Amino acid sequence: MRTLFKGGTIVNADATGKGDILVDGERIALIGENLDVTADKVVDATGKWVIPGGIDPHTHMELPFGGTFAKDTFESGSRAAAFGGTTTIIDFAVQPRGGTFRQGLDTWHEKADGRTCIDYGFHTIVSDMRDDLLPEMDALVDEGVTTFKLFTAYPGVFLSGDDAIFKAMKQTARNGGLILMHAENGPVIDVVAADLVAQGTTDPIGHGLARYSIFEAEATNRLIRLAQAAKAPVYFVHMSAKEALNVLRAAQNDGLPAFAETCPQYLFLGLDDLGNGFNGSKFVCSPPLRDRAAGHQEELWKGLVKGNLSAVGTDHCPFDFHGQKEMGRGDFRKIPNGLPGVEERLDLIHHGGVVEGRMTPNRFVEITSTGAARLFGLTKKGAVAVGYDADLVVYDPNRRHTLSASTHHMDVDYSCYEGLEVQGGSDVVMSRGKVIVDNGQWLGKPGDGKFVKRERSQFLR
Ligand code: URP
Ligand code: ZN
Ligand code: ZN
Numbered sequence: 001m002r003t004l005f006k007g008g009t010i011v012n013a014d015a016t017g018k019g020d021i022l023v024d025g026e027r028i029a030l031i032g033e034n035l036d037v038t039a040d041k042v043v044d045a046t047g048k049w050v051i052p053g054g055i056d057p058h059t060h061m062e063l064p065f066g067g068t069f070a071k072d073t074f075e076s077g078s079r080a081a082a083f084g085g086t087t088t089i090i091d092f093a094v095q096p097r098g099g100t101f102r103q104g105l106d107t108w109h110e111k112a113d114g115r116t117c118i119d120y121g122f123h124t125i126v127s128d129m130r131d132d133l134l135p136e137m138d139a140l141v142d143e144g145v146t147t148f149k150l151f152t153a154y155p156g157v158f159l160s161g162d163d164a165i166f167k168a169m170k171q172t173a174r175n176g177g178l179i180l181m182h183a184e185n186g187p188v189i190d191v192v193a194a195d196l197v198a199q200g201t202t203d204p205i206g207h208g209l210a211r212y213s214i215f216e217a218e219a220t221n222r223l224i225r226l227a228q229a230a231k232a233p234v235y236f237v238h239m240s241a242k243e244a245l246n247v248l249r250a251a252q253n254d255g256l257p258a259f260a261e262t263c264p265q266y267l268f269l270g271l272d273d274l275g276n277g278f279n280g281s282k283f284v285c286s287p288p289l290r291d292r293a294a295g296h297q298e299e300l301w302k303g304l305v306k307g308n309l310s311a312v313g314t315d316h317c318p319f320d321f322h323g324q325k326e327m328g329r330g331d332f333r334k335i336p337n338g339l340p341g342v343e344e345r346l347d348l349i350h351h352g353g354v355v356e357g358r359m360t361p362n363r364f365v366e367i368t369s370t371g372a373a374r375l376f377g378l379t380k381k382g383a384v385a386v387g388y389d390a391d392l393v394v395y396d397p398n399r400r401h402t403l404s405a406s407t408h409h410m411d412v413d414y415s416c417y418e419g420l421e422v423q424g425g426s427d428v429v430m431s432r433g434k435v436i437v438d439n440g441q442w443l444g445k446p447g448d449g450k451f452v453k454r455e456r457s458q459f460l461r
Pocket of ligand 3 (some may be wrong): 060317395
């Protein structure tokens with residue numbers, strides 16, 4: 001099957017130019033001006049951009065959390081991602097406590113294989129970092145699961161001690177893997193949260209009030225120093241606080257290999273969203289949404305523009321308001337943590353980044369695709385280039401549309417951005433040579449997506 005994209009403006013992280021693209025099978029075969037070639041299908045991209053398919057490095061399909069499961073399956077979540085212009089996700093395979101990393105990986109393969117509509121990779125969530133598992137980390141890195149998420153949050157569930165984190169970091173310093181960190185001070189947050197509940201604050205706002213931004217900064221600083229001592233790189237997931245970003249900036253200025261992502265919710269939503277009675281439970285995630293007046297959002301945008309933040313992930317972890325978020329009525333500590341967002345990432349970042357004048361189209365592509373590809377070893381993805389996977393999006397930078405639960409494809413009963421009008425939309429989405437979304441029409445199927453064995457990080461070579 002040969003597909004020709006005609007007349008578009010190709011936007012890569014490092015360059016923009018007019019050109020046609022010939023896709024042959026699963027790969028990009030030829031790029032040039034006014035290509036005179038035969039093709040089975042022609043996609044007219046006149047007046048539009050052609051960008052590399054989005055890469056979301058942080059999703060949680062079917063994550064068990066707080067006595068329930070994130071609602072989107074690999075099928076529904078990956079389909080929604082595709083509608084939003086994302087053609088690769090990296091999801092988190094959870095090690096069962098007391099079990100091995102491989103058991104977690106096997107479980108996640110059972111959930112995802114044959115069901116996912118776009119390509120996918122896995123990180124490992126480390127629930128229980130034991131010495132006997134250190135050699136297994138080496139094996140996983142060699143098998144393309146090169147990244148391990150550890151937590152200084154969620155005591156009794158995912159929290160690891162500093163000693164365990166340090167050992168894992170030392171192991172990746174040897175084997176070329178990368179430690180991802182959820183940086184908050186979980187035990188101290190629990191103290192503040194218990195005080196709030198004792199004083200009568202049981203609504204969702206308590207979640208935001210308990211999790212101080214300086215707790216994120218404290219953990220970020222501690223982890224950077226542990227990584228420095230271990231001579232290992234470190235990547236912070238879902239950075240939300242300006243104080244944490246400042247710690248990261250200082251480390252980067254000192255030449256340390258410290259990296260981070262942020263998420264759309266920290267750029268668009270705020271602590272006030274948690275404040276509308278129990279409706280605020282829709283916005284409960286960790287780290288929490290921050291006080292808009294304190295200026296976190298503009299600092300995070302600056303971090304994205306200047307390169308301190310390398311990628312935008314969604315931390316997509318959707319729970320229905322009815323029946324799931326409601327498990328925390330009367331005690332905010334029981335609300336399942338997480339928000340939907342895998343579908344809206346590109347359009348929100350395009351709108352807030354490019355349309356509102358903060359960044360170039362190239363940087364938009366870099367933080368939604370290329371940056372994650374390079375950091376996470378997706379060596380055939382993240383660019384419109386000959387020989388690369390034909391993951392392509394015909395993106396209309398002018399189309400305006402309104403985000404709503406009534407039109408989104410995620411399997412969740414609300415949208416965090418209900419009624420928000422954004423500019424920019426994915427018209428045609430191709431995944432490894434197959435058009436799976438064509439102007440709102442779904443042409444993909446479960447199992448089109450393949451597991452991607454990732455290389456070691458290209459940022460660290
Ligand atoms: O609230 C969140 N972020 N839920 C998903 C788990 C995590 O910490 O990423
Ligand atoms: Zn986390
Ligand atoms: Zn997460």
